[in-house]
Amino acid sequence: MAADDAELLSRAKGGDTSAYGQLIERHQDRLYRSVRQILHSPEDTADVCQEAFISAFQSLAKYRGESQFYTWLYRIAFNAAVSFLRSKKPLISVEAIRGEDQNGLEIAGEISSTDPTRPLDRREKAAEVQRALSMLSTEHRLIIVLKDVEDTPYEEIASILEIPVGTVRSRLHRAREELKTILERLEIEP
Missing domain, CATH: 1.10.1740.10 (RNA polymerase sigma factor, region 2, helix turn helix motif)
Incomplete structure (x- = not known):
């Protein structure tokens, strides 16, 4: 502290x-x-x-x-x-669907505007990932937000969720797999 x-x-x-x-x-x-x-x-x-x-x-x-x-x-x-x-x-918030969510998820890496294979710009992709996150179970959404969005250490996540660190790691793995499946279903590149 x-x-x-x-x-x-x-x-x-x-x-x-x-x-x-x-x-x-x-x-x-x-x-x-x-x-x-x-x-x-x-x-x-x-x-x-x-x-x-x-x-x-x-x-x-x-x-x-x-x-x-x-x-x-x-x-x-x-x-x-x-x-x-x-x-x-x-x-799902209307702002997230429209891509107007100013406090939304930050997507790592830049999307090249010269790459014609990428139909979504950064905001649209963020909105789609936000939509996919909202489709996760509450348990999985929370662990993804804590680790992948907030970059919270495993030990702190364990303390917040009142679960062992090993459970954090396994739950995070399952959450990432579920998110990947949803993103693939929505045809969004993870």
Whole structure:
């Protein structure tokens, strides 16, 4: 845990709401991006993040410091997002379909505009990959987002999902295989 986080947490646990506000400011963008990859809707993402911030504040006394603050906060947001998904039918955002999703998935590598064999430009490909991600099971989507989008270390993923590191690796392998199958079915080059 960053020294600054530890100091802010100590002050927040003592009732300093401005210290908690600083923690939120420090981590809100990363948390929003992560949850957005799960929920796709900006409004739903904002609601779930707000719920996570409130829940974390109410549970500060339970935070033992065994993991980084962000990992603990992400776990709370993850649970809120899963609960939200269970209450809703899976939907693909209109922005992702149109390729207008500004906070969407970053695709590694450039697509050559001089290559006539590539009919999709970068935005369209990102929207298609986002669509394929939304077709994954929640369990597989979460692990792909954590590892391949957020580049979260295996140990931190294990802590967030409360599973052994070996399970993270095997679940990630299955998730990547499922994503590859979906991309092939959609005729998108993985």
